Amino acid sequence: MNIDFLELAEASPNPYVLMNRELRLVWMNRAYCAVTMRAREDIIDRKMFDAFPADPDSESFRQLRESLDHVLETGEPDEIALIRYDIARPDGGMESRYWSATHTPLHGPDGKPDYILQHTVDVTELQELRRLRDEVGVMRRAGAIQERNRNLERESQRLLEFFQQAPGFVAVLGGPTHVFQMANASYLRLVGREDIVGKTVEDALPEVVAQGFIATLDRVYESGQAYIGRREPVLLDGDHDPAHSRRVLNFIFQPISDGDGTVTGIIVQGYDVTEEVEYEGRQELLIQELNHRVKNTLAVVQSIAQQTFRNVPDSASAMATFKARLHALGAAHGLLTESSWSPASVREILDLTVAASFGPLDGRVLLDGPHFLLNPEVALALTMIVHELTTNAIKYGALSDDAGRVQVGWSVNAGDDCDVLSLTWRERGGPPVASAPREGFGTRLIRTGITSKRGTKVDLRFEPEGVVCALEVMLESGANHEPNAESPISSPIMPG
Structure with a gap:
């Protein structure tokens, strides 16, 4: 507080x-x-x-x-x-x-x-x-x-003790020249000095003048409007060694007014977030390195497959299918890397997977469902399933001619001890489906469902009007709805 x-x-x-x-x-x-x-x-x-x-x-x-x-x-x-x-x-x-x-x-x-x-x-x-x-x-x-x-x-x-023991850094500046009237222990540690009370900011911290902080304090004092700094870098001389002189701060310059509204000073309050920013930078570097290694690994796997099946008769079709699956897996890894391997949106997964395989299909594939985030493990599994469904649809189903359509709808319901994601892929308007095809790897991958600690259900039906695949995934409680998301919307898949 x-x-x-x-x-x-x-x-x-x-x-x-x-x-x-x-x-x-x-x-x-x-x-x-x-x-x-x-x-x-x-x-x-x-x-x-x-x-x-x-x-x-x-x-x-x-x-x-x-x-x-x-x-x-x-x-x-x-x-x-x-x-x-x-x-x-x-x-x-x-x-x-x-x-x-x-x-x-x-x-x-x-x-x-x-x-x-x-x-x-x-x-x-x-x-x-x-x-x-x-x-x-x-x-x-x-x-x-x-x-x-x-x-x-x-x-x-007690008030003075509260001020001194505040976890964030706090200082009180007085007058238009910004004289230090008070500064707590955290502020003194931040600037690496002890003798600043009674001095102006310019005299006590001369290194911040060229960095623009005095000009910002002047604007706050003259306008009476607070200034909020988010992750702003600052170089502080003080008694810091060079490795610790650069800090990253979240802070506010809050004007102090007297009874008639005249600004008489400024309260400086904030937190040092240098370690947090450095940690995020290291994490981003590691994720980029992971993505680089995954891509290299997938490239090696593809090269091995090409070399292995190069002299195998009639293997071109199988090799093309294998490459497409590797491409879908690589695209899913790329999506997760962009979000630092944080949860990925269902809509983004569907957009990426379908558009990567078929390009622009305006009005051919309709998405309808709420904004919802899946953890990376579930996101990868859903990517592979959607890839197989879209591949089958373009070869044999609703997307194999100019008349067919695919509708993909999903919903999330909160259960007693878990959330339930229900997703249905429905093909209509394409060539009639005579019977279920021979079960191959793709069909087995779809029927295996999505990896989940609480289980998954798959209902794959080859109806005469078109294929229907209904997935039901039991997720951990606490649905990952995207922040500030709009209400559920329907939109055709767009390219890219």
Whole structure:
């Protein structure tokens, strides 16, 4: 789960303000602006005591200054249970206000506080009630406030821990020059640097300027539109050795907006997918090598067959049939190679096998069925069966004249423990079928059916109107419907 912690803090009903070591206000949430009656643009980048002036000799000034100095000097949190600190009203007058404040240090790479997160609670109403209640009641309320502050401090610490421990890399950039305000451990490991907070991207990562990333950040900042990078290569210097300086990343540049929609910064979040891309490249290379070897093997088998039957009388017809079967098997391997030996579509198998044997037969063969994927083993078996059916149809059946037609329909039904693929090859309009021919290798191959762990059924009938072959294959549960596929359609086979 990706959590936008900056947006979470912005939406919090509790007032938060972040100041640097110079006590300059670098960020505050909407609740803080509301409780102090100030607009963000009026106080951002101003020092605390300039934005909210107080008499340097007053108790208010002393309490706040000592608490902030304590955090900077010791690196430890500090609390002010109750402080009177008057603030200006929008009409220019001053208003007496009472506060309870918690100051939490945010440490930099050197272990020293770089920022102070102030959580402040307006307790003016409680102070007014104090005048009306006895001392016991006041102490009880003060104790409750301090407990609340402790809980809020723990909440802030948990948010920072979530940020640091996020599995993906995350960084927060501020302002139009893209200054690193925060970066988690994964981001620092990615860029191979530790000292980037407080620097601009251009200064911290100079090698990315020429790669176009600064220009992309500028467009996001100016337009307010997020940029999503998918498998984008980046070269990072850092402390990487040359073999690991090139990374491939999925990431997003997400603009950060204040209450009025003005972009104030950018969140960079993403994942390093270098190993995944390299694995896919190796896998593709291996598949291409497999395809090359299969083709070479088929060529060797064909050559052996030609040499073996060269002097055998009347073997030309058998040799032609053998070559056609090798060609169909090679085409099926090519189809599976194109999809990296992932499941292949029933429609693609039929298109490839029939068109490879007969070329364009507009309107002669009609396909009707849903988009469905078969695993490579089943796909190869179906290719060989369809090849035998089409070969018989062109020699003796519906495709042996100009009038015959072939209809191929299939459907997939989910069973209790498996899916059932039903496919029917039906020939009509060709020469009448007198009787079943002598059973040869092709017929036996068809009747053997499709290899499946759960079994297959074949019903091959030589009806007078034409051959009908009905296949029923039991597949593993979870039908492999193609993603974003349209509803079942009917279309004639086209060439190629």
